[in-house]
Amino acid sequence: MNRYVVVDLETTGNAAKGGVDKITELAAVVIENGEVHEIFSTFLNPEKPIPPFISELTGIHDEMVQRAPLFRDIAPMIVELLENSYFVAHNVHFDWNFLQEELKNAGYMPPSCPAIDTVELARILLPTSDSYKLGDLAKYFELNHEKPHRADSDAMVTAELFLNLCDKLNDLPLITLQSLYQLSKGFKSDLEELLSFYILNKAEHDPTKQQYDIHRSIALRKNTYAVNLGEKDNISFSMFSKTMAARLKREMPMFEEREGQSMMMQEVYEAFTNARFSLIEAGTGTGKTLAYLIPALFYAYEKEQPVVISTQTVQLQQQILEKEIPLLKRILPFPFEAALIKGRKHYICLHKFEHALSEEDTNYDSILTKAEILVWLLQTETGDVDELNLPSGGRLLWERICSDANMPSKQWGTRCFYQRAKHRVYFADIIITNHALLFHDLNHEESLLSSYEYVVLDEAHHIEEVSSHALGEQFSCLHFQLLLSRIGTLETNDVLTKLYETMDQYHFASLSAFKQINKALKEIKFESDELFRMLRSFLFDRQKHQTEGNIRLVYRYDIQKERGKLWRAITEAADRLSYSLRGVLQQFQEQEVIIEKRMKTSVIAEEFRDLIQSLEEFRSTLVHLLLDEQSDGVTWMEAEAKGTLHSTVIYKQPIDVSEMLADQLFAKRKSVILTSATLTVNGTFDYMIETLGLSDFHPSAMSVPSPFSYEQQVQMMIPTDVPNIKHVSQEEYVQAIAAQISAIAKAANGRMLVLFTSYEMLRQTYAIVKENEALQEFAILAQGANSGSRVRMTKNFQQFEKAILFGTNSFWEGIDIPLSCLVMVRLPFMPPDHPVMAARAAKLKATGKNAFLTLSLPQAVIRFKQGFGRLIRTKEDKGLFFVLDRRITTTFYGSKFTSSIPEIPVYEKPLEQLLAIADS
CATH class of the missing domain: 3.40.50.300 (P-loop containing nucleotide triphosphate hydrolases)
Structure with missing residues (x-):
């Protein structure tokens, strides 16, 4: 193995370019022959103040670096240290870019170092990990990480992580290592030589070979599933109930009988x-x-x-x-x-994956996903994508390699994960x-x-x-566009071209037939773009008052009632598109008949059949939503106000x-x-x-x-100095609640969850609060504003003792993190103009019922209870519950909300007085 220098830096910020931010601490760990050989660490004087948030995060303050050397003082030693070495770091591009910039500013040419990113390596070798943050990976490998966000501790942990990942590489079977090597030119890290080392070690003898089921050059975990058909004993439920608490207590010492x-x-x-x-x-x-x-x-x-x-x-x-x-x-x-069953698309199709591995690929996310899957197949019993932590673009590859309705491949037979899942269900x-x-x-x-x-x-x-969603229908212009892109044309290297080339190899491809299909697909692309453009214009025309701000436009339409030149043009365009799709589907089916007669089963032929089926489903849905009379549901369309012409989605759902x-x-x-x-x-x-x-x-x-003893664990606070949203502009209202949220955060001094019912209001409030200098020691996160999934944002939130998380929709439930404070900005009523809500309200009104009391209010109360449930999760938790919506006490229905949760002390006063009560 080579010499590896593992580096970690602490800096004043993220802007390396132009020396805007500077290094405050540098640490390097030298690894030779698989062991730590040398450790170097020093503070550095950045010659500028360290921001308070950075000091809070790292524990490095201005006085700690005032007498430290300048970077230019240690630059010669850094250049010498890196000579003839691999540069290794966690998020390597951050550290390498900073180091290069500092070396250039000090007058030194950065050495030419191959680089290894331990994040990328961990993604490949730990494909099911929830997180690739250094702290989380340290916990996984049980590494001692005493001082997170300090360069000396982080560098040492990264070095230990790298060595553990090398051990993981060594444990891979030869066939998997060889497949990873074939993909390695597409990685961001320089892993070819490292992979070659382990491949050469196993070329003569691979001790791991017997551990796996190796089939068609892919190694899988051996299937160990067996049904237990033991003898039945007569044990009554009532007898077991009497001993259950004792049994649970033995397994869980903290268990309390309830x-x-x-x-x-x-x-x-x-x-x-x-x-x-x-x-x-x-x-x-x-x-x-x-x-x-x-x-x-x-x-x-x-x-x-x-x-x-x-x-x-x-x-x-x-x-x-x-x-x-x-x-x-x-x-x-x-x-x-016990068996778990999900929809087919959750399971990998090994036949399709085998084909995808053999393709030339230049897309980084696709290459990384293939590498992850190769390692995951050594571990998984289920083949379920939910086990994987895919890169952002990995879903596009998964769409191509997931299971479908076709018969399982003969080459993979009993190894088919979906068929295995079905088999387990039966037993x-x-x-x-x-x-x-x-x-x-x-x-x-x-x-x-x-x-x-x-x-x-x-x-x-x-x-x-x-159930309303599952029993309804939807047509996404974007998904239709992506489907056409997957089919491609003869000018692109997609399914149509590959199908023609495959058939041509067997000498039965008709170039004239494929040219006709090619022409028809181009016409379909043109006609669909025209239709989507008109749909978007129609939506904007109907919702002119909604177009301000980056929000989603929504319009409920009724085929029987819509009139006007633009609507007629839409129906004519939809009819033309349907006709064109029928024509190309017929041409496709003619080719399918030829394939079945003349050609063995191939992945490209199977993918071709999948696409035909999907195209027919899109055509049928489009006709149903835009041309057929509707009598059993509500139809509407939505689009992002600042989205592309393909952002429109058409929906139908049952009203009841x-x-x-x-x-x-x-x-x-x-x-x-x-x-x-x-x-x-x-x-x-x-x-x-x-x-x-x-x-x-x-x-x-x-x-x-x-x-739980809610009366002792929760205080409910209702500020009386929040303005009524009906009496002020939204801008004034947002300014007011941003000030209240900031004051509450300072007083609560811990983790605070702020729940909104409107993303637009969330976005505006977050923009104000994050600029508040009084909250510099807080991590401030917001749904939609910070990158990452809901799960990732929740994990980030959990890492900080002082943090504010702004959430809407999904954050009203499922968050299970200790909080010191919960803030509910508005009572969670669904927008009354949402198409399904409006249709249900109209139906209730037609039968003489009050839609607010029988629909809107019950839904809001249930949502309110869900939100309240985020605050107290254990008997030890204590917290403040702020409701910034005066309707909870000033309206006839407000008591429905307060009576829906356990009895707790309720205080209704100006915010300053409420914070004094909370502090007492």
């Missing part, structure tokens, strides 16, 4: 036994998941009747599989099988799935779940929304899902348990029962209170 959990377990078991439906609201901390899993498994074992567990979120599925199931396998007095006692698949499965030919008669619906407050759920889901089941922390409104389940079509099934209902 009366509510026992009540819920009994209710679930009796509901299954008596074939009835049950609604159970279980407050935070009741142990809800175990309370339905244990009786579900007992019933499945006793009656040999599998139970389906459906959740809304992937996080809860993972919790059940990774935490609850292993626990229950240890404490339950009988063996059982499982409990089947874990998600709401989206469950509802999609209701009307699907390839239905996996329709025959199961016992179901638990967790996170059941989402059922109306998810209650009858469909009653007929297609509930009527075909013997017993269904619906549970969530938020199912009641005003103390009753009436809203959920009516909305979900449960009236005819006469469900029982149970509320299990939270074991």
Whole structure:
């Protein structure tokens, strides 16, 4: 192995160019022959003040660097240190760019060093890691990281990380190393020589070869799944219930027996036994998941009747599989099988991946994704993409290599992950799935779940929304454009060209036929762009008042009522596009017949068939949404005001899902348990029962209170000096709440979550708060403003003791982080002009009902309860709950919100007085 110099820098900021920011601390660890050979560390005088936020993050203050050397004093030593070495760093381009800039400013030519980024290397070798931050990787490898964000500690940890990653490389089978080497020219790190070292070591003998299933030059984890068909014992549920607490206590010393959990377990078991439906609201901390899993498994074992567990979120599925199931396998007095099933596109198709590996590729995200998958295949039992932490562009590759409706490839046979997942379902006692698949499965030919008669619906407050989406339709102009791009033309190196070349190899490609298809595809591209341009113009024309700001335009349309020249032009263009698509589909199908007669199965032919099917689905949806009369739903279109002409999406959803759920889901089941922390409104389940079509099934209902002492743990604060949004401009209102949020943050002095109902208001408030110099020691994060997914933003938020997170939509639930303060800016009413809400309100009004009281208010109360639930997650938590919306006390309906949460002290005063109370 070569000489590696692992470097870490602390700086005054991120702007290396032009010497705007400077290095404050430099550390280097020299590795030779796989061992740490030398360590160097020094503070540096940046000759400029260190910003307070940087000092808070790193612990490096101005007085610590005043007497330190200047960079130019140590520059000769740095050049000598790096000679004939690899430059290694975590996020290597940041450190290398800073170092190069400082060397140039000091009058030295930076040495020519090959570079290795430990972030990239970790991405390849740890493809399922949630995070590639240095601190998280240190925890993974159990490395001592005493001083995060200090160069000496970070450099040492990065060196240890690099050595651990080299060990991971050494553990890879030869065939995987060779595949990685083939991809390595596309990596940002210079890994060819490192990979060559391990390949040469294993060329004669590969001790890891026997550990894996090596097939068609790809190494896979060996399939170890086996069904346990042990002897049955007669163990009653009532007998087990008496010993359950003791069993759990043995496995979890911190376990506390909870009366509510026992009540819920009994209710679930009796509901299954008596074939009835049950609604159970279980407050935070009741142990809800175990309370339905244990009786579900007992019933499945006793009656040999599998139970389906459906959740809304992937996080809860993972919790059940990774935490609850292993626990229950240890404490339950009988063996059982659990299976997870998701939609086909979650599973990799090995046949397609094999083909993708053989292609020439210049796209970095695609190359990195292939490398990740090669390593992941050595680990995964499921082949499920949710295990992977894909780079941002990796999803495009996944769309090409995921499983589809075609028959499994003969070359890969029993190794097909989707077929394995289906096989496990057939032998499982409990089947874990998600709401989206469950509802999609209701009307699907390839239905996996329709025959199961016992179901638990967790996170059941989402059922109306998810079922409405699953039972509806949508046409995305962008997705249609991407589909055309994947098909390509004869002038691009895409599927059409590759199909022609493949057929030509077998000497039965008709150039004239492909030229006709080529011409038709170009016409379709032209006609679709014309249609999308007109749709966008139509939307802007109908929503002129919405076009200010970077917001999403929404317009509800009705085919029977729309008039005007532009609408007629749209329908004519849609009709022309449909006609053109039918023509090219017919031409495609003629080629498919030839392929089936003359050619062996190939990946490109399979991809071609997938695209034909997708094109037909797009054509059918477009005709239905723009040309067919609608009588059973609401149709609308949306687009980003500052988006491209392809940003328009057309939707259709049922106005009322209650009858469909009653007929297609509930009527075909013997017993269904619906549970969530938020199912009641005003103390009753009436809203959920009516909305979900449960009236005819006469469900029982149970509320299990939270074991937390909310009265001692939470104070609710309602500032009286927040202006009424109706009496001031939005700009004045935002200025006011930004000032309040800043003052609250200073007083709370910890982690604070601020929940908005409008992204536009969030964006404006965040822009003001982040400029507040009084909050310099706080990390300020905002949904949509900071890069990264919701999960990544949540992890970043958790890393800081003092932090403010601005969130909307998804952040109202699922955040499970200790908070010192929760701020709710507005009561969470859905916009009344949203197409589905407006259509539902109109339908209620037509039947003589008050839409606000029967629809808007119950939905807002449930959302309010979800938001409130973010604050207290354990018995030790304490926090402040600020509501900046005076409607909670000044309107006739405000009490519906306060009575929906546990009794807590409520203070309504000017903010200054509230902060004094909080501090006392």
